[in-house]
Amino acid sequence: MDKFRMIFQFFQSNQESFMNGICGIMALASTQMYSAFDFNCPCLPHYNLAYGLGILLVPPFILFLLGFVLNNNISMLAEEWRRPQGQRGKDPAVLRYMFCSMAQRAMIAPAVWVSVTLLDGKCITCAFCTSVPVETLGNASHPHLSQGEIQQVLARIPCKDIYNGQQLIANEVAVRYLRCISQALGWCFVLLMTTLAFLVRSLRPCFSQAAFLKSRYWSHYIDIERKLFDETCAEHARSFAKVCIQQFFEGMSTDLVAARCHLPRKTPADAGEAAEKLLGITDQGTMNMALKSWHRCKPPLHLHPPVLPAGNGWAGEGKPLKHPSASQRETAAYYSWV
Amino acid sequence: MDRFRMIFQYFQSNSESVMNGICGLLALASVKMYTSFDFSCPCLPQYNMAYGLGIMFIPPIVLFLCGLILNRQSLVMLEEWRRPPGHRKKDPAVIRYMCSSIMQRAMVAPVVWIVVTLLDGKCLICAFSGSVDPEKFAGFANVSTAQVQQLLAKVPCKDEDELMRNNTSRKAVSRYLRCWSQALGWSILLILIIAAFLARWLRPCFNQATLLQARHWSNYIDIEQKIFEETCCEHSRLFAHKCILHFFESMKQEIKLHSFSLPREGERAEGEEDLLQGITDQDQVNKLLKTWYHEKPPLDVSQAHQRHPLVRERSPLPWADSASTHSKFPQHTNV
Numbered sequence: 236m237d238k239f240r241m242i243f244q245f246f247q248s249n250q251e252s253f254m255n256g257i258c259g260i261m262a263l264a265s266t267q268m269y270s271a272f273d274f275n276c277p278c279l280p281h282y283n284l285a286y287g288l289g290i291l292l293v294p295p296f297i298l299f300l301l302g303f304v305l306n307n308n309i310s311m312l313a314e315e316w317r318r319p320q321g322q323r324g325k326d327p328a329v330l331r332y333m334f335c336s337m338a339q340r341a342m343i344a345p346a347v348w349v350s351v352t353l354l355d356g357k358c359i360t361c362a363f364c365t366s367v368p369v370e371t372l373g374n375a376s377h378p379h380l381s382q383g384e385i386q387q388v389l390a391r392i393p394c395k396d397i398y399n400g401q402q403l404i405a406n407e408v409a410v411r412y413l414r415c416i417s418q419a420l421g422w423c424f425v426l427l428m429t430t431l432a433f434l435v436r437s438l439r440p441c442f443s444q445a446a447f448l449k450s451r452y453w454s455h456y457i458d459i460e461r462k463l464f465d466e467t468c469a470e471h472a473r474s475f476a477k478v479c480i481q482q483f484f485e486g487m488s489t490d491l492v493a494a495r496c497h498l499p500r501k502t503p504a505d506a507g508e509a510a511e512k513l514l515g516i517t518d519q520g521t522m523n524m525a526l527k528s529w530h531r532c533k534p535p536l537h538l539h540p541p542v543l544p545a546g547n548g549w550a551g552e553g554k555p556l557k558h559p560s561a562s563q564r565e566t567a568a569y570y571s572w573v
Numbered sequence: 574m575d576r577f578r579m580i581f582q583y584f585q586s587n588s589e590s591v592m593n594g595i596c597g598l599l600a601l602a603s604v605k606m607y608t609s610f611d612f613s614c615p616c617l618p619q620y621n622m623a624y625g626l627g628i629m630f631i632p633p634i635v636l637f638l639c640g641l642i643l644n645r646q647s648l649v650m651l652e653e654w655r656r657p658p659g660h661r662k663k664d665p666a667v668i669r670y671m672c673s674s675i676m677q678r679a680m681v682a683p684v685v686w687i688v689v690t691l692l693d694g695k696c697l698i699c700a701f702s703g704s705v706d707p708e709k710f711a712g713f714a715n716v717s718t719a720q721v722q723q724l725l726a727k728v729p730c731k732d733e734d735e736l737m738r739n740n741t742s743r744k745a746v747s748r749y750l751r752c753w754s755q756a757l758g759w760s761i762l763l764i765l766i767i768a769a770f771l772a773r774w775l776r777p778c779f780n781q782a783t784l785l786q787a788r789h790w791s792n793y794i795d796i797e798q799k800i801f802e803e804t805c806c807e808h809s810r811l812f813a814h815k816c817i818l819h820f821f822e823s824m825k826q827e828i829k830l831h832s833f834s835l836p837r838e839g840e841r842a843e844g845e846e847d848l849l850q851g852i853t854d855q856d857q858v859n860k861l862l863k864t865w866y867h868e869k870p871p872l873d874v875s876q877a878h879q880r881h882p883l884v885r886e887r888s889p890l891p892w893a894d895s896a897s898t899h900s901k902f903p904q905h906t907n908v
Contacts, residue, residue: 272692277752278745286752291757300766304773314777344675395743396747468789469796476797480804513811514804518871522812530652532659 251455254340257305262342265298269351276361276393280386287362295345302341308333311461329457332450339435346428353421356414357393363413364392373404374411384406409541475538481514483534487525488515588646588795592678595643599682603636607689614729615697618722625700629690633683640679647675649798666796670787684765692757694751695729702728705746712742815874823870825851830883831838 253341279284303309312333315325352358365386367373380388388400392409400406439447516522599778615624641647650671690696697897703725713721728746776784827853852858 254751273694275694275748275751275755277748279749282749282752286756289759290757297759297763297766302767304766309773310777313774314781317778317781340802396746472789472793472796473800476793476800479797480801482803513815513874514808515806516808517812517815517873517875522808522872526805531657533656533661535660555847 251336251458254306254308254337258302258343259306259339260398261298261302262347265294265344265348266351267296269348269355272359274361276357278391278394278397280383280390281363283364283390287360291349291362295348298344298348299341302344303337306337306340308337308458311457312337315457326453328446328449328450329453332447336454346424348427350421350425351426356401356417359417359420360410360413361393363416367404367409367412368393369404372408373486374402388397446480476529478538479534479536482538483529484514484516484525486534487528488521489512490564491521491524582729582813588792592644592646592674596640596678596681599636599640599643600685602684603632603682604689606632607686607693612695612699616727616730618703618726621703621726622700622850624697625696629687629696629700631687634784637679638681642674644675644678646795648673649795650675651797664787666783666789670784671791674791684761688758688762691754691761694754697752697754697757698747699729701750702726702746705750709749710742710745712740713746762881812872812874816870816872819874820865820870821852821861824857824864826885828852828860829858 272290274290276283312330315333363423367389369385369389374542385403388398388403389409391398392401392406392413395406398406426536516525583717612628614811615621650668653671655662703722705725707716707721713724716724728743794898817846854859
């Protein structure tokens, strides 16, 4: 379990590592999807090509876009691209680096799908069965079949159970031929992708390595800064909420004491932690009023400083600041970070 | 177990992660439901379409509602929407943000069901086998109109009779419909992914500042609600503790008043004495339990109101003058 935790933490350590993990999972998911998908060639002349090429090309496109959608960096990239300059200049090299790194990772799952499809062979067999060279592989001199009918017969090659053109061209011959071409294409594709990846990796340091290091550093920095900012905001919201609720309860009990003047509260003998924790609410009526007030009349988002023990601070007499300006004030504090 | 705890903690780290986790679980559940569901097309002319389309659209509605129910944020959003403004103005941008985030997460499982249904093809074959043009398929072209509908309706059922089982035209119709169903499924997936991509890419171009504010305050409302509940829990624990201590105190006093037993010889340790609260034999315990059941103490732990229990029942209720409650007895909690 320790090993697992280490792996988990490693992948979480920054967005790039996390994306590498997602990328691997998506590549596995793409093979799983392919094997779970029930390929079903229509075996009709014009539908075959559309279906075969559709299955070859549309899912990779979907996986590519999915790779972008799952990457949190995309909104970071767009944000960095669109933000006003302010006091921090924008570096286009950083944006380019971020985009390239995202695109590279997003390309892996589609490449896996295309390779698996080509190596399996069903798609190419379905798409190009009507283009099989009947002259060389079969019996082209078979009489009394018009071009349209030949197309119809050839279109049924992938569907063994309804194939009726055994005299024209043997089913196994055609399938083997098409599969051979498909697998050759598949291996060429894999070779091409691997060579490209190798070249990109090995030739990168030959070109402007210093600029590359800089872009990489600052793109990590932007990522970390955004995460820390989100964490700080969450912490701040938590502390804000605690103090707000505490002041709400204090205000409630002060209010009620002011209202019912016929019962002077004796300071209890054990006026210690427990009394404090009871927040001044010691009976059912007060609690009910507090809960009702919480729903009907939430306290303003404005924490007053913790002084005035004898003050009437919450009698509801016109709090000077309301929600929007409180939020503006908070927002100004956030923006001054940047 | 450690692994599960870690995954669990990761998802619990903030409420967005929790919701993403629930969303993912619902999507997996929807796939599992589909694979374990035993689809059985009725193969009758009028019933096919109703059954097929019903299976395609009703479970997604159920899954959507489940997604809304299981999401804690929908209650928070409703509360924020319906509360009176009071001292805190309502920000419609926050409510809109919360609503859109809830909807997006709730839509995932229904979409997964529909896509899986279309990629599998059984539903569409069942629903639309009667609507296929019989001229396109050799086996059905020369059959009378009345009979062709019956035959087409039987296409999805492979095992019905010997005649249909190996019929090439039946298989051709089945393949044709399946091809359309899969094409439709992939197209829907493509459109949704493009929409998601554009939404993510273009979102920062519009009103990024407002979005940051709306996100922050919606998070805040969530946290505030949680902390309020925790505070109330803490408070009710202490309240209950004090209430019960007072009860034991008053029982102890009552017993002292009524019993003339000799003062106990020897001293127990102070701690033990405290714990026993002066109740030291079976009769006293029985009396205490009976009183606890028949006459629960009032919900009031301020020192001013701790008197003798018999006297207490006759004193006026301290909150009778406040307009908030209309409870008749102290035992009912009108929270």
